Amino acid sequence: MPISNAAFVRSTIILLVAGMIALLGIVGTSLWLVSKVQTYFAELVDVREVRSSAADLLSTLKDAETGQRGFVITGEVSFREPYDEALKAVAERQRLLGEKAAGFPAYAERIPEINRLVADKLAELAETVVAVESGQAANAVTLVKTDRGRLLMDQLRDQLGDIMADADRRLEAGVIDTLWSAGALRWTTVIGAIAIIAVLGGAAVIVAQYTRDIVVARREVETLNATLEKRVDERTEELIRANQEVQRFAYIVTHDLRAPLVNIMGFTSELQASLAAIQGYVLADEKPPSVDDILEARRAVSEDLPEAIGFIRSSTKKMDGLINAILKISRDGRRELKIERVDIKTLIETGAAAVNHQVSESDGEITIDEKLPTVISDRLSLEQVFGNLFDNAIKYQSPDRPLRISVTARNAGRAGFYIEFTDNGRGIAPEDHERVFELFRRSGTQDRPGEGIGLAHVRSLMRNLGGDIVVKSELGQGTTFVLRLPPDLSKVVRSMQA
Incomplete structure (x- = not known):
């Protein structure tokens, strides 16, 4: 349907307003989501640094303990080198953990206890190492067997492990929040882009349709003026051809439907003749039927009647097929074209x-x-x-x-x-x-x-x-x-x- 001038102006204004609303919504939502993503990301970085510091401290203490055990057992200087290197790094690891945990009250309150346990553990390690160096290896082994060092290490594992486990939970929750915000930002951008494209597309479609309607209307007028006589001739030819097809169709239908109908009429007559023979046998009440009557009745029942009924059935089936075919073409001809x-x-x-x-x-x-x-x-x-x-x-x-x-x-x-x-x-x-x-x-x-x-x-x-x-x-x-x-x-x- 052609677009009127009023409809064209009204549609254009509506699309412009819709586009402005969509653009403002996209900008506002995007700014809010970007702020949320930045907040989540900063918190993720801080939590990850706390977890990394805790893991580094625990690993360094394990290295010191491994070097101490090897030195106590073998007395060889090569086993002491990991212990000495670990001792140098422990203080720096403690400092980093304290700095990173300061921003999280739940972690900061654990730092004094962790520092105390680290000091006790280092004292226990140093005591056994000094004993070995002074030639009292047996005493060092005895100190190791007291399980004091193991208990201290277990307490450190619990403290630092709790920090790392809680950090892991925070990281997981932060990643989920960040991914949600990022996904929301992405979908906001996609939906906004689709909305803007739809607005622009709608405007383009309206303009194009308006322009096309004008062009098409002008061309149709020109074509109608130029080809009117030709179209009249073509329409006349189509009508003649359609009339010929109707006549041919009527002839074919009547001819093909009449053939099975003639068969039905003929075999109906045969049924009547066969029925007369059967009646002569069945309804005989004054005298017994003759042998010829009996044979004729039997032949009618066993041969004539089944044959006639079979031909009548096949003829009606053929008529039904022809009628169904005609109905199919008729239905398709009446179907509205899409x-x-x-x-x-x-x-x-x-x-x-x-x-x-x-x-x-x-x-x-x-x-x-x-x-x-x-x-x-x-x-x-x-x-x-x-x-x-x-x-x-x-x-x-x-x-x-x-x-x-x-x-x-x-x-x-x-x-x-x-x-x-x-x-x-x-x-x-x-x-x-x-x-x-x-x-x-x-x-x-x-x-x-x-x-x-x-x-x-x-x-x-x-x-x-x-x-x-x-x-x-x-x-x-x-x-x-x-x-x-x-x-x-x-x-x-x-x-x-x-």
């Missing part, structure tokens, strides 16, 4: 994938042109058209060679697109080229099941889409169905309504 953009290449690839296993059974292949067009048309109708053509190619493939199917296209300008659907199957005799598109008509050897409605349905669908279909084929040389398809069905519909 006009949308359709990628012909994707549509044909989907149809080819559905029958690929059947084609592969004969070592066949399907080749699809890369330059198939995109049109404005009814997707469901085109799916039915290509599905029928694929089924036909498989049904009537030549048994002496692998099936080959190819789909190509060419642009014919104002006439639309021509799509050629080619197979190397049995082929169709020239005199049957039009017959195959007639309802309930088939050509060639009838060794495949079918009612003769497939190609008639395809032609009906193509003409509903403003196009047509013709066939080029020779017996034994394969078949090419040429489909003419308008690039934009909406223009065809508007032209028909004009």
Whole structure:
């Protein structure tokens, strides 16, 4: 529907206001989230430094204890070197831990006790080392065995371990908060960007549509003025062709429906004749039936009646199939077309994938042109058209060679697109080229099941889409169905309504 000037101005103002609100919301939310991320990150850094200092102090004390134990056991100077190096680092580790923990009251209150335990542990280590150096190794071993050093180390592990465990919990919570804030910031940015793009896109669409409506209206006026006579001739030709098809359709329907009806009438008469023989046998009340009457009644029951009923049933079944086929084409003709953009290449690839296993059974292949067009048309109708053509190619493939199917296209300008659907199957005799598109008509050897409605349905669908279909084929040389398809069905519909 064309956009009026008032609607265009109103829509533009609304989009501008919406864009301003979205931009202010993005800026405010982004600033708040950035502040939260900075706060969380700074706290993470501080907590990580406290944990690192506690871990370094505990590791240094372990190194000192390891060196002390080795020196006490062996008395070799090489085992004392780790002990001496650890002692040099302990004071610095204590200082760093005290500085980093000062910002956290829960950690700071543990520092005096940790310093006391460190002093006691270092005194215990020094006592054993001095004993070994003075030649009293046995006394040093005795001191180690008192478990005093182990108890001090366990207490240090508990104190420092509690700090590290609490720091780990804080780090985990901080990471979660930081990730949440970062994710919220990211989504805020994405949603804001989408909102702004939507606003800009909406504005662009409105402007483009407004401009396009003006251009289209001008072109339509020019086209209508230039091609009015041509369109009248085309409409007249279409009406004549439609009238001919209605007449041919009426003839075919009445002829094909009359044939099974005649069978039903004939076999109904046979039923009446058989019933007379049975009545003569069953209703005989004055004298017993003769041998001929009995034989006639038995033959009627065992042969005539089943045969007549079987033929009547098959005839009614055929009539039901014909009526259902007519109803199917009628329903499809009344269905409202859903006009949308359709990628012909994707549509044909989907149809080819559905029958690929059947084609592969004969070592066949399907080749699809890369330059198939995109049109404005009814997707469901085109799916039915290509599905029928694929089924036909498989049904009537030549048994002496692998099936080959190819789909190509060419642009014919104002006439639309021509799509050629080619197979190397049995082929169709020239005199049957039009017959195959007639309802309930088939050509060639009838060794495949079918009612003769497939190609008639395809032609009906193509003409509903403003196009047509013709066939080029020779017996034994394969078949090419040429489909003419308008690039934009909406223009065809508007032209028909004009």
